[in-house]
Amino acid sequence: MMNNMSTEELDDIYTFAVDLGKQAGKMLMEAAQLRISGSCPAPERDHVQKENAVDLVTETDENVEAFIRSQIANKYPSHKFVGEESYSKGSSREYLIDASPTWCVDPLDGTVSYIHLFPMFCVSIAFIHNHKPLIGIIYAPFSNHFFSSCAGRGAFFNETQRLPLVRNPIPPMPENAPSGCIFSCEWGKDRRDTPDGNLTRKIESFVNMAAEVGGRSGRGGMVHGVRSLGSATLDLAYVAMGAFDIWWEGGCWEWDVAAGIAILSEAGGLVTTANPPEDYAHAPIEDVRLGSRLYLAIRPAGTSPTETGREGQERTVREVWRRVRNLDYSRPGA
Amino acid sequence: MMNNMSTEELDDIYTFAVDLGKQAGKMLMEAAQLRISGSCPAPERDHVQKENAVDLVTETDENVEAFIRSQIANKYPSHKFVGEESYSKGSSREYLIDASPTWCVDPLDGTVSYIHLFPMFCVSIAFIHNHKPLIGIIYAPFSNHFFSSCAGRGAFFNETQRLPLVRNPIPPMPENAPSGCIFSCEWGKDRRDTPDGNLTRKIESFVNMAAEVGGRSGRGGMVHGVRSLGSATLDLAYVAMGAFDIWWEGGCWEWDVAAGIAILSEAGGLVTTANPPEDYAHAPIEDVRLGSRLYLAIRPAGTSPTETGREGQERTVREVWRRVRNLDYSRPGA
Structure with a gap:
């Protein structure tokens, strides 16, 4: 187990995580497009007829998590993985993250929105080490909003605009906050x-x-x-x-x-x-x-x-x- | 004044409205980008320093409405115009829309979101005749969500996907609505x-x-x-x-x-x-x-x-x- 992580290692993980987020978001959007076009192959086609597409969405959710998990296992076999879907199926609700390098993943956040095809859904991928979330990837593919960060390297919108967006200068909190917020x-x-x-x-x-x-x-x-x-x-x-x-x-x-x-x-x-x-x-x-x-x-x-x-x-x-x-x-x- | 509108006339107005919506949305986004980059030319630069960018936004709001209004006046001088900004400045709150061809415009809806640069803002343009809203254009440029419709021709997302998005078949209302909604x-x-x-x-x-x-x-x-x-x-x-x-x-x-x-x-x-x-x-x-x-x-x-x-x-x-x-x-x- 690594206690410290070199700059090169973290850079490598960040590059991998950005790419992983893009691929996972693309999977979510492709599944959404299948529901939109009504052209899911059987047996999924049956699900589409349902009042809401809950089962189909659960399937997508699980598929995307399995994809993310296997990509990580291939590239970083020693890293731990905590995912929303696999966790939900277990009986324990204990906090499982320790000091080891750990991926903490929600393949689909905003599930209700996704079921109804409201654009505010996303994939969410974090890399945590020594209890600190070091890397974050959030991708909402319907609106093409991509957020990413790596400790010490900055946080970004769509990979080019630094966060927060307004930063010349960054506005102070309003004098009478929460008024103005x-x-x-x-x-x-x-x-x-x-x-x-x-x-x-x-x-x-x-x-x-x-x-x-x-x-x-x-x-x-x-x-x-x-x-x-x-x-x-x-x-x-x-x-x-x-x-x-x-x-x-x-x-x-x-x-x-x-x-x-x-x-x-x-x-x-x-x-x-x-x-x-x-x-x-x-x-x-x-x-x-x-x-x-x-x-x-x-x-x-x-x-x-x-x-x-x-x-x-x-x-x-x-x-x-x-x-x-x-x-x-x-x-x-x- | 027209009492009936030919198909050709309405098509012509629709094409014009789609283009107008795109241009107006682009203006909103360009003004947002100026605030993001902090590169507004003086005197707007002063506004940017403020706690919230209310004055600058009001200026954008008025500029975009003036643009829309003048484009319409040029192309359709006989049409009436009811706009949020010009209306607000008047003292009357009466309902001004009659049977004549009328444009009803909000140059910037979601003003609070725009001030804070939350993406859910848009331009909204309607064409009304004989009291019926016949054409609607809504453009949220930050997320590139473009909605448009013309009576008898369908409603569209980003000009290509018909609304509602899921339509093979269109889902019925849930049996226990509002549950499921x-x-x-x-x-x-x-x-x-x-x-x-x-x-x-x-x-x-x-x-x-x-x-x-x-x-x-x-x-x-x-x-x-x-x-x-x-x-x-x-x-x-x-x-x-x-x-x-x-x-x-x-x-x-x-x-x-x-x-x-x-x-x-x-x-x-x-x-x-x-x-x-x-x-x-x-x-x-x-x-x-x-x-x-x-x-x-x-x-x-x-x-x-x-x-x-x-x-x-x-x-x-x-x-x-x-x-x-x-x-x-x-x-x-x-």
């Missing part, structure tokens, strides 16, 4: 109508962020806009781009966020926990734990006349924490 | 924290649509996903595509929806009012009034063994009406 959030799958359950807590948090300043007993954040795309991975990519200022979410797994965290970190963003500590105004702002299932991301920020970029990000974290509720997501052994 | 909705600008105000009513409606079946006193709709893009125009385009099943919104103006309604209608969708009639289970489902500011759109639907596409759409309209609140948007003279 685009807030990205997801409704997720847990829709149980339980008193004070996750759905209720999420909605209360969303409304606090959105309501006029002064509203909601002083919690109103009057964000500039609220967006929900249905893909944690793409949410993080657009935070790295600088398009979304704040992303707050609970319930994802490591393959939903590893590539996005790699890209956002390399672009200069901050990722910490979604759940506000008791002393939210003063508690230390710690780096997110990849397996925590609770995420708050802030975009890359430049300095202003009164604070550094990091200070602006931390101020924004505390303003979000002041407005959101604790979410209840856990996992075995965590 | 992607629900598109927007938080909008009215964030007043008023008891039973629009924000409260919207959120209550969103939560009803999202919550588990059986939840919310039997109103839970358990939609498959909830999406918010920040652009009414693009929401309608994705409904026409078949990607979104339901879009429900209040507060837009005619330039936000005219092109989307043209494209969606031509693709086979249904558009009616957002506000449920008292007898929502039996009231006639009327075509939307363009200036009503209240919109409920359902995607194109195919027949199932038990109902026609239209029947499935109407069933879905009633299921939405059962779960949503009346919104309070009005206008002078309406």
Whole structure:
């Protein structure tokens, strides 16, 4: 097992990962085109007739994961692999990533969007070593949005434009954040109508962020806009781009966020926990734990006349924490 | 003034509108690239330094509208023009569209997204005659999504793929709609924290649509996903595509929806009012009034063994009406 990785090794892995992401995205798009043209060969043709194309999509999901996994096994037989599909089939929900070189892959994020052929779906590939996501690849082939990063080499949109997009200079966080910010959030799958359950807590948090300043007993954040795309991975990519200022979410797994965290970190963003500590105004702002299932991301920020970029990000974290509720997501052994 | 329009005339106008949309989208993207590169010439350069690029965007918005308006005036001097920017500057909020040939234009929809350079912004151009939106053009240049339609000639994605995308056959509405549906909705600008105000009513409606079946006193709709893009125009385009099943919104103006309604209608969708009639289970489902500011759109639907596409759409309209609140948007003279 490698403890340190040379520049050449990492470069080699990055080149491989970029190519792998492109091929996997192409597979997703080809399968989508088959559904569009209605020309799937039997037996898949039957699936197309169904009300929604869930089974066909599951098949694509598994095929793409198997492809990615075998490509990695061929090229880097000593590396570990954690994939959404293979993980889901196991019985354990424990966090399996240790210090060894590990690939953490979601072959298809935004599955619901993919089923309905809404363009916000993607493949997500991260390479992690010593617990740090070093390489991130996110490819949304329908819109041809390709995000990539490698630790120390920068984060990029479509391989040519550095992230964040606006960087001459990088805008500071708005003075009255979350006012002036685009807030990205997801409704997720847990829709149980339980008193004070996750759905209720999420909605209360969303409304606090959105309501006029002064509203909601002083919690109103009057964000500039609220967006929900249905893909944690793409949410993080657009935070790295600088398009979304704040992303707050609970319930994802490591393959939903590893590539996005790699890209956002390399672009200069901050990722910490979604759940506000008791002393939210003063508690230390710690780096997110990849397996925590609770995420708050802030975009890359430049300095202003009164604070550094990091200070602006931390101020924004505390303003979000002041407005959101604790979410209840856990996992075995965590 | 023309009372009837020949096929040749309409073809000519369509060709002109497609080209106009492409040019306008290119202008939006070029202005975005200037902000990205930080290479705006003075005096715009000052704007770039600002926390958000609101002034610069307003300038782009006005420039693009002026361009569209002058191109139309040159080619069709007898046609009327209703544009978002010129309308906003006037004092009247009355509905100005009559039976004459009229262009209804939003040079930039998704303004907040454009300010933050989130890709979901677009130009939206509709041609209306005898109160009917006959031609619609929507172009989101960042993702290169181009939607167009002409009455009787079909609706298209990127000029080659007919809408809805899946059409062999077009899927019927899900049996238990809104379950199985992607629900598109927007938080909008009215964030007043008023008891039973629009924000409260919207959120209550969103939560009803999202919550588990059986939840919310039997109103839970358990939609498959909830999406918010920040652009009414693009929401309608994705409904026409078949990607979104339901879009429900209040507060837009005619330039936000005219092109989307043209494209969606031509693709086979249904558009009616957002506000449920008292007898929502039996009231006639009327075509939307363009200036009503209240919109409920359902995607194109195919027949199932038990109902026609239209029947499935109407069933879905009633299921939405059962779960949503009346919104309070009005206008002078309406």
